[in-house]
Each structure stands twice: as structure tokens, then as C-alpha cells.
Amino acid sequence: AQTVTQSQPEMSVQEAETVTLSCTYDTSENNYYLFWYKQPPSRQMILVIRQEAYKQQNATENRFSVNFQKAAKSFSLKISDSQLGDTAMYFCAFSPSGTYKYIFGTGTRLKVLA
């Protein structure tokens, strides 16, 4: 079975500091996509960043970057210069290529402290 594991239910970070959220996944697929979604208190699901498994280069979107380790099946999210608006639940998700399926982890609640 394909699964996504987020082992940190809650984390906190001081404003302007850097934090890393962990995600591991289990699959026998070789081609797939990985995503991080953010769910702020408004409950809207917002795509933060996307990584294609065939790309070795780690994806970056402004203050957000990933550390993708395909062999280890690890996909962590690094948030630099944390801002109060980054306070949210973060979900890691996995989609095997061509399946149109999205498998979500259980989420990590991140709180940015002033």
C-alpha cells in the first residue's frame, strides 16, 4: 500500500527562524509527484510546492524549499525566515504518475511564535 507519514504532529518556530517539516512515503512506483499543502486557520488548502520524482533538483518557491531524497523516500519542507502567516497545518501528499490519486499524510501543525 502507498502511504505518506508525517511524524511530527506539532512544531513551533520563532519568527524569522528556519524550520523543517518531515515527510516520508512508501511506494514501489518510480514516477510520481510530491506536494506540500498548507491549511491556515481559514481551512483553505493551498499548494505550497511541488516536486517531480524524475527531477534531481530540489524545488524552491521563495522561502519554501524541499529536500527530496528519492532513495530514502523522504520529502522534507524547509521554511526559511518564518513569518506569522506561516502558522498553519501542513500536509505532505504523494501522487503516482498517471493515477490521478493523491495520498495525504496526517499533517503537521506549525505555529510561528512572535
Added chain:
Amino acid sequence: DSGVTQTPKHLITATGQRVTLRCSPRSGDLSVYWYQQSLDQGLQFLIQYYNGEERAKGNILERFSAQQFPDLHSELNLSSLELGDSALYFCASSAGDREAFFGQGTRLTVV
């Protein structure tokens, strides 16, 4: 704005009743997904449609059903509602397997 529209935003109904949640996907997206999120929980996949056909089924109760219409909008029907069905119901759409875009959700409260 993700381009995915869900109506209504809020719904309060009594136990035993039936409700219909509506979703309009992003223009051109053929795939629609329904998820349930109970309070402080993760996303529970319910069902997926692709171009009108059911593509995948998750942990969807028999009291729940869905369909996707020729214009690609989708409806999720919840019947014989119970208190435990109170949740945020998300619709998402995708053009392929790259990323899913989520609507703002329908918050269902069963009293």
C-alpha cells in the same frame, strides 16, 4: 483563488436529513475529488471522478454518493445524516496528475 467553486460554504441540517454539496472544477479540469476533513483531522479521500466516470473510491459510506455531470461539475449527496458526519467537505480538481486544486470547502454541521 484556486478556480474551484464549492457551494454552499456552510450548511446546518438535522440528523436524518439529506444534503447535496456542489463543486465546479477549474476550467478544463476533468478530474474531481471529494475529501472529508473532520475537526483537527487529516483529509479522508471519499471518491474521484474523471470525465463523468467514477475512477476511485475511498472510505465513502454507503449513505454517501456522488456523480459528475457532462459539464464536469460534481455533486456529493449525503443522506440519513448523523452527528458524526459533521465535517468540512472539500472538492478538488486536477487536469492530470500534477497537482490538485482545492475549493474552499463546505462546512457541514449536523444537529
